[in-house]
Amino acid sequence: MKPETLAALNSARRDGRAIVRATDLATGEDVLVDPHTDTSALGLAAAGAARADTSGPAQIEGRSWFLSVYNPPLELVIVGAAHIAQPLVPMAREAGYGIRIIDPRTAFASEARFPGVALSHDWPDEALKKAPLGPRSAIVFLSHDPKIDDPGLIAALRSSCFYIGTLGSKKTQAARNARIKAEGFDDAALARIHGPVGLDIGARSPAEIAISILAEMTLTLRGAKRA
Amino acid sequence: MRDTREMQTDTATLDPLDAAASWLGSGHKVAFGTVIKTWGSAPRQAGSQIAVRDDGAFVGSVSGGCIEGAVIEEALHAMKDGKVRTLEFGVSDETAWSVGLACGGRIEIFVEPVQ
Structure with missing residues (x-):
């Protein structure tokens, strides 16, 4: 060379x-x-x-x-700087993802809680307009707050990102799906959303939930192992 | 701020291509080893790279540590004679005991000097 x-x-x-x-x-x-x-x-x-x-x-x-x-590096966008984001950030970074966190609540998305991470305090739809998602992007919604999550989710569904995950119970997911559908998205679009987020590995602690999220992202990116 | 800087330094030195560029910049000779083919179970997929410096320092990996020593040695030869070479490792190899793959796979490594 x-x-x-x-x-x-x-x-x-x-x-x-x-x-x-x-x-x-x-x-x-x-x-x-x-x-x-x-x-x-x-x-x-x-x-x-x-x-x-x-x-x-x-x-x-x-x-x-x-x-x-x-290829350009993989990107993980985390909407909602919740406690699960804290173990998820270093794990995803080790797996090769560049990380950015979007949360308009400055108390959550703070340098003290996420040292060295790119933080945006814009609303998610604004932040995703400034720096759009691409085919090497994954996005997870952890805020639990529809007025933060929903605008970002709509932007994610309009993008070519490879993974969309949303935290929340089945009941929360159903309510959210109804709201998103009312915005004009069909079942095929909703099928792109992984919710409740993560593989069902019986995760309990924030770190275990982060593992289940990263495992599901990997599965979606690479496909299941052939027998 | 301190954390951010340490993170960036770590990332740069863990990447074989960045490491190679920085070594060249400081006057070292450098060679790459790249996994070009694997058969059976192999720990690192094709495309995995190791950058080797003329004093034997290296960044990256081409196996689970089983064959790195032999690849580094060939990389040092490549820096001297300026030639590329393809190495094959596997359990059928007569040197299997010393540098074989314990997992039973076979692997081909392309070694090339940067010059």
Whole structure:
């Protein structure tokens, strides 16, 4: 690898741009491919690898390549700086997520409670307009307060985020679903919402609930393990 | 504020590509090892990388620790001769006892110098 290639790779990653490095395994010669714009045979293979978020070998025009995928980092947006958010933040960070917390209640979303985390005190619909969710984003709603959660939930349903989770009992979920439906969303849209949030692993403590949330996010992102 | 800075420092040094760039910047030689193929159970999937510095320091991983030593050694050779190489590790390998994969998988590693 040339030092310039390394610098270009790191610069793309810093800018949050997806990039694929194709390496000829026989010679070590390499090309950086933009998976969104390159329409060559190599570009199309790179696009497939980036979509699947999977690095791997590719045989193209008689050459044996290895495609290394560098996708933008995963993002977890937490609406409601509730107690469950406190163990969820370090766990999700370890799993590779960039974290931001949205909560207009400054007493909850405080630097003292969440040191080093990007905090927004905007209302969720405003915050998600300023920095929209993308296909590498997950969002969880932990506030328990419809006037905080609902506007954010509507913005999330209009986005391409891969995971939406909402804290609350089945009764709370049903009431919320009725409100969201009244905003014009159909059953297919509501089916994107994971509520009550998290896999049912019998979690009790905030940390255990955080594990169940992260497990469900992982399942949604990667798919179930094939037997 | 102190917490934020420590976090960023940690993240930078845990990432093989960032580590490699910073080592190059301070005048070191660097090589990468990349998992390019796995068979059976393997601890790290294809694309996993390790960055190796000319004094043997490394960041990242290509296995659960079973073969890192051998990969680092080859990376040091690659920095000297400037050539890429592909290494294969598995239980069928005659060196399995020392650098084999206890999980019974097989794994191929591409080693390349940065130059």
